[in-house]
Amino acid sequence: AVAANFADAAEEIAQGFTRQTGHDALITTGATGKLYAQIAQGAPFEVLLSADATTPARLEVEGLVVPKSSFAYAMGKLTLWSADAGRIGVDPKLALTDPDLRFLAIANPDLAPYGAAAREVLEGFGVWDALQSRLVMGQNIGQTFGLVQSGAAELGFVARSGLDAPDADFGGSRWDVPDGLFAPLQQDAALLMAGEDNPAAVAFLQYLAGADARATILSFGYGVPE
């Protein structure tokens, strides 16, 4: 079970994993909250690649994750993006305070870590309150991307992985938010109880932490933990 934002990267990692170990990995994606509900109701998932660190922790408390199996596998990166070429200049703050700005898209901070991060950045700039009436929210970072890509929202905070994935070319203008402006978007992986006795599941987690997978993760626009 893979958080939606990581789906493409996970796909490629799974292929690498299969090439290397001969095991097949079946990937299911979904919003982390949904995956939580399903796992809590006994979904037959063996490995969880969450979009946050709290969900695996919570599952561990509830006894659904093999204790001590979770670890950070990727660090999300945030980018302020516009589909218009000239909109974001050297100073991103200008774009954010532009009076012509109608809508700024972020992911819902309550639902998605990327949203919370975007909020942090805006608060850091001191524009959070001023922008309230212009905020539109996607339920997840993928939808947020759609809001910006369609041009319905002129600006939006999206996952860098969406823009930088191999063979992606969305153009426009962008400002890659430096890591220090928001709490790290740590994405944790965990071995679920259903996968406890499956060597392939354990192997997948090992592969995920390995160098090949890390390279793939980097190529998709994520960071990797030190």
Add this chain to the structure above:
Amino acid sequence: MTLPDLSPLWLTLQLAFVTTLVLLAIGTPLAWWLSQTRSRAKPVIEAITALPLVLPPTVLGFYLLIIMSPRSAIGAFWVDVTGSTLTFSFTGLVIASALYSLPFTVQPLQAAFESLGRAPFELAATLRAGPVDRFFSIAAPMAKRGFLTATVLSFAHTVGEFGVVLMVGGNIPGQTKVISIAIYEQVETINYADAHVLSAIMLLFAFAVLLFVYAINRRYPMRLG
């Protein structure tokens, strides 16, 4: 336990109400035309009116977003005329919901109109009722049951639906955040208690409305003779 924020409920009711009205206003003439026409295009149009259903709501919403965004011709035109965008507005929500629920209005109405046969219309015509008059004095009242079905399905579907609305509306609290999105969020953020409360309110409310509608329909039933 405190009551969750209820403003999405009112917004939902407004949206469902306006959407249903818009749907009846658009769907009724369309259904009427379909029921009467001998045009060869009829099956094509019938098929098209059912199409919005087959796309997943968020995907339909995504395409509508593209069509209605200020960067498209339609969206730009709208901005020129009204000064505000179609996306992320109540108007945009209504358009999107109406498009998505259109089949629920058109299909039952068309079926109801077709079941009337020609006899009452011939009769009305001999009594000097022109086409518009015939529609309002004969077709509409005789197809009452079809209107009931169309209204209930369209209204309920608009209340529950959120994929399209989410995409086109942008989930702006007080403006485009409807109750279905609110409940969805509670579930996603694992606030199950609030989700239960909102769901219960919604179900009870909907049940009360529907019960009222059906009880009235039972009091004043209509049969064909």
Add this chain to the structure above:
Amino acid sequence: MTLPDLSPLWLTLQLAFVTTLVLLAIGTPLAWWLSQTRSRAKPVIEAITALPLVLPPTVLGFYLLIIMSPRSAIGAFWVDVTGSTLTFSFTGLVIASALYSLPFTVQPLQAAFESLGRAPFELAATLRAGPVDRFFSIAAPMAKRGFLTATVLSFAHTVGEFGVVLMVGGNIPGQTKVISIAIYEQVETINYADAHVLSAIMLLFAFAVLLFVYAINRRYPMRLG
């Protein structure tokens, strides 16, 4: 550009087909009963059959997930009897979809049955047709248009709907990953090209099926006399 994986399409068709069959099997007697009964409970039941619509699909799916999970009585019973879980299985999907689309079957059918009036049934009774016989020989063929509407709405809605299915089915490739989820996923993961292709295939296919259905209906129309 390569064609995206089409297995979700087949799964979707299977699901929609089975769900529609199940719905017709359940919805028809229910609609028939509602159309004939003079019971006081009628408006209550009518209101209840429309209720699944008002909950957002994911939320409905969430509750169904809870009800059907092996940790609930029903889900546990199912595991005992069949050895596999109801959740995250095709059977579970069918149950969930059917529940969600039930109003689209029941409402148009009930309206169609009610529009027939009593006369043909009285006539059939004097010709020795008992209640079951009357249903199959009179009600069903005369309500053909209602069946068409019910089938199209239920089928199309099942094809497009993904909220319930996503929740209950868990999006397992080849097992519960239907095309609506697949497209949804492509959009959410910013694979727009694939989403466009899948959407286009889906729309064309649905259009072809619907066109066929409506053209047949036009060839062999049925009017009440």
Add this chain to the structure above:
Amino acid sequence: MSLDLDVSLSFAGFDLTVKHRFAPGQITAIFGRSGSGKSTLLRIIAGLEPRAMGRVAMGGTVWQAPGVHRPAEARGVGMVFQDARLFAHLSVAGNLAYAAKRAKGLPGPGLDTIIRDFDLAPLLSRRPLGLSGGERQRVALARALLSSPRVLLLDEPLAALDDSRKAEILPYLERLRDHSDLPILYVSHSMAEVARLAADIVVMQAGRVLRSGSVEDVLSDPSAVPDLGVRDAGAVLHARVVAHHSDGLSELAISQGTLLLPRFEAAIGAMVRVRIPAQDVILSLQHPVGISALNILPVVIGEVFQGDGPGVAIGLRSGDDRLLARVTRRSAEALGLTTGLACFAVVKSVAVAQGDVGLAR
């Protein structure tokens, strides 16, 4: 098997209460003004009025009683509704097959026979929507007969038919009556049809039975004339067929004398019923000569019934037979027509229509 009825039913503003026994193997005419409850009566018998109270029994079988309500489909009534309902979703052939299929194994006429007798072959593939009024009625009647009924309930089944179509269908009903022991209830506004077909008559008014009895008795009762409507009065004679003449006349023996009537189909020796409309009987004190009327019967005047209008109904005896004549009051006074007077009844052959002669049982 006879059909026994003791029922009541109320609608707002209309109450029906009927107690009657309908005899088997006979046609009972139901006669009465519009809105008098004829159709409602048939619907009660068919089991289509769930709110009807009382008792309905067919032979030994109770169809309805307090606590008992045999559903319509288990009664086996062959009903022709007044509006000649057809199944709109079936062709004519489909409508007929609907009845035939559900009466399979039960006695009754075959599909082919009915189609031939009712001349339905050209209509078989047609949809009911395009049928003319009379065509609908023929199909509805044919279908009712195909359902192998235990009782026939016919609500003005021939009202939309012209005389020649009627003349084709009436013999069929006569044969049915004579070769089965079905009670047949026949609602009609046409006294000619009633007199030709029916043995008994029930006259209804405002939901009650105003008069009932054998057609002979009721129709030849001078005091019944106002109830039946002046035009419709007329006695019914039983006669034996003596000869069919080459000039197109048939000769009949009645209890005293003979009748010459336009030729009809019946074997020599067969008993037939002949209705002599009261208004077509002329009374003459002397035996008239040189007159075109062929039938001149010696009669004795029985009851003289003076109604409201200008007419007088006069009961006549001719041997064992009873006749009814209607003459003006002026004539009755001028000729001194009183009970006991012997005179002659003059009846034109052609005034007795083909439709007025029917096979007696």
Add this chain to the structure above:
Amino acid sequence: MSLDLDVSLSFAGFDLTVKHRFAPGQITAIFGRSGSGKSTLLRIIAGLEPRAMGRVAMGGTVWQAPGVHRPAEARGVGMVFQDARLFAHLSVAGNLAYAAKRAKGLPGPGLDTIIRDFDLAPLLSRRPLGLSGGERQRVALARALLSSPRVLLLDEPLAALDDSRKAEILPYLERLRDHSDLPILYVSHSMAEVARLAADIVVMQAGRVLRSGSVEDVLSDPSAVPDLGVRDAGAVLHARVVAHHSDGLSELAISQGTLLLPRFEAAIGAMVRVRIPAQDVILSLQHPVGISALNILPVVIGEVFQGDGPGVAIGLRSGDDRLLARVTRRSAEALGLTTGLACFAVVKSVAVAQGDVGLAR
């Protein structure tokens, strides 16, 4: 304004071609066998058969011509459909108001008048579903009259009514005919209604006009007897009301002699039309005496028409009037009835029913 028709229409297995002018202010009876195209003809005139070809013109206004098709609602036809269609979703009052509302400002009878004349007050709040067959017809006819029509198309409007109801409604139609210049087309199987009401008659067969002309001409033409059906033949006389006698008889002057008939409503001096059914006329070589028949007219035999059956149709002249008699061939031969013979026609007063006398224009 007259209604001119030159139309054709084909269904599978049925072709209709009719060319006729319907006179204003007159009732034209449409007569013909079931399936002969009567209802179809009315539907074409009403504008309800879009596939009909040809020309329909009402006075100067073209309703239909190649390239022209005035829709039904702009024609203003008052139609009573054969199945007496009512709007099921409206009460009886609603049905009447539907017509009245859309004819507001146009000339015509008021709602109250119609409700009174058709005795509809007790039905006003009722739904059509529970109405009896005759009640439906009354409502349908009343509604058609309320629509202020330019032409009335009545398809067996009184078929489900009993004689007394008919007697209430027929005078209404007569008044309408006499006080307006509507063409009225009246489909009926009842020759008594036809003769009473209609000035002209169109006899249809298999979609064609078999015969048409004035009722007097067609009905007194011996050769028309087979077309009309034997029972229905009978001439129509024009007569002047001379006196109403206290014994319930009305006296009429005809061109040669007088007629005594059951009393009817008409002013002294008024012209009336009297139908004398052919089968009710007896011919006598001598003036009969001591006979109950009051009307004995000296006549001269005109045409003698020998049909297929046992009857002979005989045209008679009595002064300027023509009569029609039907006698058996045997009588005709026995009495030597041939053209030119002078003899006496015997007509019973009571044989001429109330329904057979109507006001002439």
